[in-house]
């Protein structure tokens with residue numbers, strides 16, 4: 001890796017790393033693994049409706065998980081047994097911690113399964129932004145603390161997370177993602193690591209990005225940013 005993408009050189013930088021969860025931080029699509037294991041017979045009907053743009057991702061997720069009858073602990077235990085982190089993520093976390101760079105997860109998925117994998121890996125200090133769930137006798141109830149009225153879709157908005165960190169003074173957003181909901185935050189980020197659908201979309205639209213295979217490349221970019229910022233006051237100590 002020889003350059004740092006859209007970032008111009010010779011300026012002080014305060015980076016923040018924002019990562020999608022399913023198929024990005026996690027190697028697997030954890031939501032889908034849970035639905036395949038615990039979902040009712042009709043959960044795929046809702047996925048099909050979403051894929052035909054008949055319902056939003058939020059509606060699909062609520063309807064699909066509405067067919068699940070397992071309790072929170074059972075679902076979390078399944079995640080601990082089956083889900084894995086993408087290679088390099090823990091090293092990236094350690095690098096960010098040593099350099100005082102925030103690393104956060106922004107997901108349109110559900111809190112308990114993100115929590116389960118982070119706990120399993122000893123990464124429970126990583127802030128994550130996801131749909132809040134409450135398991136009740138009538139099923140899972142959802143709440144969305146990260147809505148943004150300007151967002152194109154209902155439910156949480158990843159761009160709101162980006163905006164919050166920018167408002168806190170983090171002027172260089174490093175974003176990693178893979179899906180349709182990652183297009184908007186990718187376009188608002190300074191350096192993008194992409195795979196799967198996001199990679200194809202950015203490529204077809206002539207937008208710059210790095211291919212995300214594992215997180216070691218993200219560390220390389222952060223090292224370059226820190227090296228170019230080291231003469232100034234920034235979070236790369």
Ligand SMILES: [Mg+2]
Nearest residue numbers: 020022023179
């Ligand atoms: Mg994803």
